[in-house]
Amino acid sequence: MKAVIFDLDDTLFDHSGSAELAVRAWVAGLGLAPTDELVAQWVAVEDEVYPRFLAGELTHQEQRRERLRAFLPILGLPVPVADGELDEVFIGYLTQYKSSWTAFPDARPALEVARGNGLRIGVLTNGNPVQQNAKLAAIGLAHLIDVVRTSEELGVSKPDPLTYLSTCEALGVEPGETLMIGDNLELDVLGARAVGLVARHLDRSVGHTLPELLDLL
Known part of the structure; x- marks a missing residue:
């Protein structure tokens, strides 16, 4: 070799460990209980949406927005209409994710x-x-x-x-x-x-x- x-x-x-820590901190910051079930649902959403990015159907930023469109209703939260607002929401998760790397x-x-x-x-x-x-x-x-x-x-x-x-x-x-x-x-x-x-x-x-x-x- x-x-x-x-x-x-x-x-x-x-990635899995960092994402779990990030979801728990982000959800808690939104005033909700960061349960194991919510972590599992976040992972399931990622597993469903991310392949669409890999297939070229979505840009990297678009797949982030699609993940929020699927996950925010699970949290009982409204889904922003504007892409820019969705991006701002995702920054909350992304900040926690980066700090957990x-x-x-x-x-x-x-x-x-x-x-x-x-x-x-x-x-x-x-x-x-x-x-x-x-x-x-x-x-x-x-x-x-x-x-x-x-x-x-x-x-x-x-x-x-x-x-x-x-x-x-x-x-x-x-x-x-x-x-x-x-x-x-x-x-x-x-x-x-x-x-x-x-x-x-x-x-x-x-x-x-x-x-x-x-x-x-």
């Missing part, structure tokens, strides 16, 4: 192991380049990464073959020389393997860690 490509959200960056404890050790073994390091993520690069900077990992590729800048999302091949090209390596690691079996493993990368599934529910997967090299 000459390079390793990591997924970002829920692989290096704890954190890396998984094994993220930096994994990157340092990869760097120490002379591997080029990439990140391939289905997201917005501004926000995803901001996450990496905020959690202190940006300086350890050589290449970041996002679906929005590429115009297609994982598991489109272009996403993996473009990242390999930017890293200056062939697919067969590259390991892909991520938490999503379909997007980070099966899609990568289909175009010739070696790929491993990070399943934290069964105790996988990033350094452990790198140690298998």
Whole structure:
């Protein structure tokens, strides 16, 4: 192997944990009880709407508005008509989300192991380049990464073959020389393997860690 490509959200960056903390703080700030059920409903809305952004049906900002249009009625709150008003409401959540950003404890050790073994390091993520690069900077990992590729800048999302091949090209390596690691079996493993990368599934529910997967090299 000459390079390793990591997924970002829920692989290096704890998106689920950050989002839960953010929803609880945001909902409490609105004067409501931040229940487990509300957190689950926020996640369900995101899971329903975000794929429309990845498919190109919505811009990144439009998917934020659509999430609020679905979630505010669950809270019993009115839905603003104007896009600008929706954007202002979303800032309340986004502020809490950004303040909760954190890396998984094994993220930096994994990157340092990869760097120490002379591997080029990439990140391939289905997201917005501004926000995803901001996450990496905020959690202190940006300086350890050589290449970041996002679906929005590429115009297609994982598991489109272009996403993996473009990242390999930017890293200056062939697919067969590259390991892909991520938490999503379909997007980070099966899609990568289909175009010739070696790929491993990070399943934290069964105790996988990033350094452990790198140690298998």
